[in-house]
Amino acid sequence: MARIENLNLSQRVTNELGRAIIAGEYSAEAGLPTEAQLCEEYGISRTAVREAVKMLAAKGLISSRPRQGIRVEPAANWNLYDTSVLKWMLDSGPSLLVLKEFLQMRLAIEPQAAALAAEFGTDEDIRKIGEAVEGMKRAAADPDISMHEADLAFHTSILFASRNRFFFQLRDFISTALSVSIQHTTPAKGNDMVVAEDHGKIYTAILNRQPERAKNMMTYLIDEAMTFIEAEIKRAG
Template sequence: MGLAKNFHGHTVELLGEAVITGRYAVGASLPPEPMLCEELGVSRTVVREAVKSLAAKGLIITGPKLGTRVLPSDQWNWFDPDVITWQARAGLTPEFLRDLQDLRRVVEPAAVRLAAERATQADIDEIEAAYAGMKQAVEHGGDYVTFDLRFHNGLLRAAGNRMLTQMSKALGALLRTSFEISTSRKDGPKLSLPLHRAVLDAVIAHDPEGAERAVIRLIDGARKDIEEVLGSRRRLPRLSRPPLQLKAA
């Protein structure tokens, strides 16, 4: 059972990445089943299940008269963590990053307002622990990005909304793109640390307006970092690699 699951997962990944990288053009048909079986070294059952998975993610459409055709990217499920991960591996695009910033600007301020109203002590302890990890990485070196993700996911969970908690799975993959860029900028993490502290302090104080203002400052700073990187035409980070490690101060 475990091996069959691995074959399935690997096949979905190979076909998903092939669609996202444009190996199969929009509107084009995927190769026939026997050809895919031979190319991927798997059975027809595995190929069929993989095709079903890709259809569920909005990458392709299947039907008796249609065959199996690639859909345009605006129909892909961008809240599916696999779709985001495959796009990030294929290469971050300016459109992808700007969509991310717009999404953060819409979702996070509202979520943080709710977190300031509803956060339990357990929620606050989790966000405090994430902040402590970020501070440790800035002062002594280490993995800042993972703790930054934990901080923001903690805020989404503290909003006490099941849909926002579910969204954090997809947002996590998206947010990492932003954090990788900010972390690569000189003193980026050091400068953003007090902004994170301001968000956390407002949540602890159960101050929704203060929390919203503080997270907007944080998001707008990240947007500026990303626009500067896009404007400079510097290479964008690849998310298939482990997070960037900070050096000790």
């Protein structure tokens, strides 16, 4: 039980310190409080603090060396593929700029994943993509149903259907950022059914085994989202 309690405390401290580092409250110049100070501030044991330090170090946010103490790492060393790090970044101030970078990455990956899904996806893989589209259409027709989960399922199903293991392992990363991105881009389009139908065009191309069309349709979808995000960045100054 003590081990579980320590782990839960460590996770809480990891979460709070991670957010604080990414928000700029701690920096490479200012550093982090000492172990003793963290124990006092959070009212936890050194064991729990050390667990939190290990977790943050694994995410690239800090390093801990003998006689040097705990050091905050520069942003270039952060593991952006870690879903906690990405979520903390999206929760911090410049989330629109982070979303723009995320969309640039999606443009490099998802159109190719859609093309591969059309070429190599099994009938069962493609059926799951179709189910996600149907879920989006049901949500679009019913204001009491959120489209969010079906939208995420659509994109992760395509990653799986690509039959590229490297692409599929990005599913948690893409789902985390999509959860925030959708909040900006879906309302901007103004019509949930149009959003669902645009996703349906990608599904149809994959179903008909048309790799180039699937690639182009996915490129169009993400490029349109990029236009919305860039407009928001411009409005924000």
